Amino acid sequence: MTGTAGAVFFLSDYGLRDEFVGVVHAVLHRLAPHTTVVDLGHGGAPFDVAGGAARLARAAPHLGPGVVLAVVDPGVGTDRRPVAVGVDAGPDRPAWLVGPDNGLLPAAADRLGGAVRAVVLHPPDAAGGPAPDASGGPGPTFDGRDLFAPAAAHLVLGGDPDALGEPADPTSLVPGGPGPAAPVGTGPVLVSPVGWVDRFGNVGLAVAAPALDVLGPLGAGLELSVHVGGGGRPSGPAWVADRPPGAGPWQALRRVRTFADLAPGELGVLVDASGLPAVVLDRAPAAARLGVTGPPDRLVLRRAG
Amino acid sequence: MTGTAGAVFFLSDYGLRDEFVGVVHAVLHRLAPHTTVVDLGHGGAPFDVAGGAARLARAAPHLGPGVVLAVVDPGVGTDRRPVAVGVDAGPDRPAWLVGPDNGLLPAAADRLGGAVRAVVLHPPDAAGGPAPDASGGPGPTFDGRDLFAPAAAHLVLGGDPDALGEPADPTSLVPGGPGPAAPVGTGPVLVSPVGWVDRFGNVGLAVAAPALDVLGPLGAGLELSVHVGGGGRPSGPAWVADRPPGAGPWQALRRVRTFADLAPGELGVLVDASGLPAVVLDRAPAAARLGVTGPPDRLVLRRAG
Amino acid sequence: MTGTAGAVFFLSDYGLRDEFVGVVHAVLHRLAPHTTVVDLGHGGAPFDVAGGAARLARAAPHLGPGVVLAVVDPGVGTDRRPVAVGVDAGPDRPAWLVGPDNGLLPAAADRLGGAVRAVVLHPPDAAGGPAPDASGGPGPTFDGRDLFAPAAAHLVLGGDPDALGEPADPTSLVPGGPGPAAPVGTGPVLVSPVGWVDRFGNVGLAVAAPALDVLGPLGAGLELSVHVGGGGRPSGPAWVADRPPGAGPWQALRRVRTFADLAPGELGVLVDASGLPAVVLDRAPAAARLGVTGPPDRLVLRRAG
Numbered sequence: 061m062t063g064t065a066g067a068v069f070f071l072s073d074y075g076l077r078d079e080f081v082g083v084v085h086a087v088l089h090r091l092a093p094h095t096t097v098v099d100l101g102h103g104g105a106p107f108d109v110a111g112g113a114a115r116l117a118r119a120a121p122h123l124g125p126g127v128v129l130a131v132v133d134p135g136v137g138t139d140r141r142p143v144a145v146g147v148d149a150g151p152d153r154p155a156w157l158v159g160p161d162n163g164l165l166p167a168a169a170d171r172l173g174g175a176v177r178a179v180v181l182h183p184p185d186a187a188g189g190p191a192p193d194a195s196g197g198p199g200p201t202f203d204g205r206d207l208f209a210p211a212a213a214h215l216v217l218g219g220d221p222d223a224l225g226e227p228a229d230p231t232s233l234v235p236g237g238p239g240p241a242a243p244v245g246t247g248p249v250l251v252s253p254v255g256w257v258d259r260f261g262n263v264g265l266a267v268a269a270p271a272l273d274v275l276g277p278l279g280a281g282l283e284l285s286v287h288v289g290g291g292g293r294p295s296g297p298a299w300v301a302d303r304p305p306g307a308g309p310w311q312a313l314r315r316v317r318t319f320a321d322l323a324p325g326e327l328g329v330l331v332d333a334s335g336l337p338a339v340v341l342d343r344a345p346a347a348a349r350l351g352v353t354g355p356p357d358r359l360v361l362r363r364a365g
Numbered sequence: 366m367t368g369t370a371g372a373v374f375f376l377s378d379y380g381l382r383d384e385f386v387g388v389v390h391a392v393l394h395r396l397a398p399h400t401t402v403v404d405l406g407h408g409g410a411p412f413d414v415a416g417g418a419a420r421l422a423r424a425a426p427h428l429g430p431g432v433v434l435a436v437v438d439p440g441v442g443t444d445r446r447p448v449a450v451g452v453d454a455g456p457d458r459p460a461w462l463v464g465p466d467n468g469l470l471p472a473a474a475d476r477l478g479g480a481v482r483a484v485v486l487h488p489p490d491a492a493g494g495p496a497p498d499a500s501g502g503p504g505p506t507f508d509g510r511d512l513f514a515p516a517a518a519h520l521v522l523g524g525d526p527d528a529l530g531e532p533a534d535p536t537s538l539v540p541g542g543p544g545p546a547a548p549v550g551t552g553p554v555l556v557s558p559v560g561w562v563d564r565f566g567n568v569g570l571a572v573a574a575p576a577l578d579v580l581g582p583l584g585a586g587l588e589l590s591v592h593v594g595g596g597g598r599p600s601g602p603a604w605v606a607d608r609p610p611g612a613g614p615w616q617a618l619r620r621v622r623t624f625a626d627l628a629p630g631e632l633g634v635l636v637d638a639s640g641l642p643a644v645v646l647d648r649a650p651a652a653a654r655l656g657v658t659g660p661p662d663r664l665v666l667r668r669a670g
Numbered sequence: 671m672t673g674t675a676g677a678v679f680f681l682s683d684y685g686l687r688d689e690f691v692g693v694v695h696a697v698l699h700r701l702a703p704h705t706t707v708v709d710l711g712h713g714g715a716p717f718d719v720a721g722g723a724a725r726l727a728r729a730a731p732h733l734g735p736g737v738v739l740a741v742v743d744p745g746v747g748t749d750r751r752p753v754a755v756g757v758d759a760g761p762d763r764p765a766w767l768v769g770p771d772n773g774l775l776p777a778a779a780d781r782l783g784g785a786v787r788a789v790v791l792h793p794p795d796a797a798g799g800p801a802p803d804a805s806g807g808p809g810p811t812f813d814g815r816d817l818f819a820p821a822a823a824h825l826v827l828g829g830d831p832d833a834l835g836e837p838a839d840p841t842s843l844v845p846g847g848p849g850p851a852a853p854v855g856t857g858p859v860l861v862s863p864v865g866w867v868d869r870f871g872n873v874g875l876a877v878a879a880p881a882l883d884v885l886g887p888l889g890a891g892l893e894l895s896v897h898v899g900g901g902g903r904p905s906g907p908a909w910v911a912d913r914p915p916g917a918g919p920w921q922a923l924r925r926v927r928t929f930a931d932l933a934p935g936e937l938g939v940l941v942d943a944s945g946l947p948a949v950v951l952d953r954a955p956a957a958a959r960l961g962v963t964g965p966p967d968r969l970v971l972r973r974a975g
Contacts, residue, residue, distance in 0.1 A: 067391070067394050069387070069391060071384070071387070074869065075713075075869040076381060076686060076713050077713035077714060077868075078725060079681070079710045079711050080868075081709070081711070082708055082710035082711055082729060083728075083729050083732045083733075085709070086677070086679060086708050086729065086732050090734030090762070093706070096394055096398070098387055099381075100387035100391075101382060101383055103380075103381050104382060115383060116384070118388075119384040119391065122388045123388075123391045123395075124391060124395035124398075134953050136929070137928045152395070200927075200929055201943060202944075205943070258383045258385075259379065259380040259385075317505075318442045318505045318506070319441070330505060331505070332505050333507035333510070334507075343439045372696070372699050372703075374696060381686060401699055401703070403692055403696050403699055404691070404695070405689050405692035405693070406686060406688055406689050406691070406692055408686050408687035420688060420689040421689070423693075424692060427693045427696050427815060428693075428696045428700075429699055429700035429703075563688045564688050564716060565716050622810075623810045623811070624746070636810070637810050638810045638811060638812035638816075648717060
């Protein structure tokens, strides 16, 4: 990776109204002036670690060489660990992910081959940042600015990772969310948490694409029930037969390959352009149709008839 | 155009909450790491081709050398053609516009001297993208990422356009929206669709600046009626005399040169900084005052008295 | 400052839906193609000079070498002066701030050591911009595009400031907002306008950090009263005793060092990561809890008991 070709890929929950994102860019530019910074989105809900992790994972396979800088960090200032996570996805992909050890990074690291090393970052004061104040300790920290961005700049310029902190066992990292729900039971039923809702109202399912196979081949007629709020985590097929209060009525949908396979207003489930399953309408927001807003809403899909 | 001076000018309806824009940036950076990417806005309404076309056309005369990449593409996955449109606006302006052939590009191309050539892009799989899946064809495509961005990178680096696809007749491109409404009748009346509403609440008219001349000189007292929703397309002056149900009352406004010519709260019509007519208030949102939200709302302007 | 290392730091109220920000980027890239442009935020309320000034001031100490370009400019087209303000913050910080002389720049200039010189910019036509139209004068101007961006590009490339306009006395610049409110009275009471509300709902106070010292040491128990809308500017301690109509009830809060010192739901006041005082909750929006939306809301803090 050359100094000019490696980029910093930056995702946060800072939003774009305040100066936070710009200040992080300014710090990166000061420390690594010839490095391109690619914004992967800053507009998710504040403190939404799972949503940030999902966006990061969807983006990961398309990133070039460089460093991922991800900051959705409700635990800033607590004892959650700040980390750099090394992956081995080859010279054309990012080599490091930098951010809080709170479940934000693992899904993206997995899509880049998995974590092979980790460094717990020294706090900013030890790294040359502002000294503790007279009260005996640092005040509120802006780790994106003072810790994570400098670490990302250091790594994208080819600096020694071990200079940033102490090595850690990559298997000790806090895992991501609950992970894909296993299909429930042996029958043709899939229970899935909603993973995300995108700008176009497509409803991503928090399961891997092969989970759709229990529902039958392309074209299969299916039914879907929405459980807004998620409710108790289902434990088996009985949950489907005896649906809990609040589960919505069954609605028809079809397993399709692409949006254009759907008639106007017809619900479908497909593997989207990120390789992940989603319930969609063609050119219209399925989320609004279903009354789904995101996690922890839950969908139950089953074969029709 | 050198590799470093030419930019990619990128407009879409992807929004900034999800990772879509960032992924396209990442692809561009991977393929053309020394090229600057200038974002022209990603926040319009999803699938709003006309709004994207209007923004692109207003920006076009101010762009430097490079390639315009524009993706507002409700027809992605259908048989709408993906295209690169060549213009001949000189060495200091963009040379190509890349995007769907759905009316998004023509207004901008016109402001850059008009389309002089066109190439229909090969689909991503033929261009080296992912192979068809086991179902016999590609799943949902993300053409911004997989087709249009690679084509823009190819062109901004000086690659051969003919390597991207098949030549096409530039006059075969899908035209932009209905185009400027002709002034209706011979009298001092102008009927115009609303072209756009900007962040400051200025109401752009979908007519060229000279159309204002039927209304008289600067300073002329005028009247305006709002027809929310547009209604039937007017066919003549009779429509003005016998206004359809839903047309609003006449409100006074004045033809002025600039915002500062208006008294507080006074409505005016002027040629804005993009060279296009707009109905405005000084430092306040005219759209809110008029109850206008955008197309297909319609305004009727006439001389007062 | 070298041509490649100096950046343009760009803040405006243009929003990101329209093409305005992108057009300014395009102009900068045309004039200074090797210069990085760092966006410091474009999403504040339209025409909110005080909010823009606050964001700019918070960002200023973290910027590297280059030029600040700031455009929140309700007076565009009037006789407000367009200026470049020189500061002397050393080689690692910005050397110039460019924008309207309307109070937007002074707070940031102060955090960069204070204005040491100023230039009133020639209007765009004199600077080589579009000629006056047939009506005898320029129409609506887009000074961000036509005046401020070219001036910023000129300066970041090391051009002669005097070529941009006429020298002016830096003490003649329009000052920022009303400035930090002085603590009222001799007792342990602090009356402060709300300076801003950030994305996370933290409520910034428009006073300097030492003003908190009247409230006692870290850990001190305090009380807070909200005066939505600000009301008459308080003139003394009597205002606190005889609170005006509309002042809210006293609520408990605590002076703390950092967010993590707060219990769930506990209000606190601290010096934030920008070095400025803020009333906060841990991982929750204090602004919503207090019913505060921004200036001219006002907070009164006093020692409890």
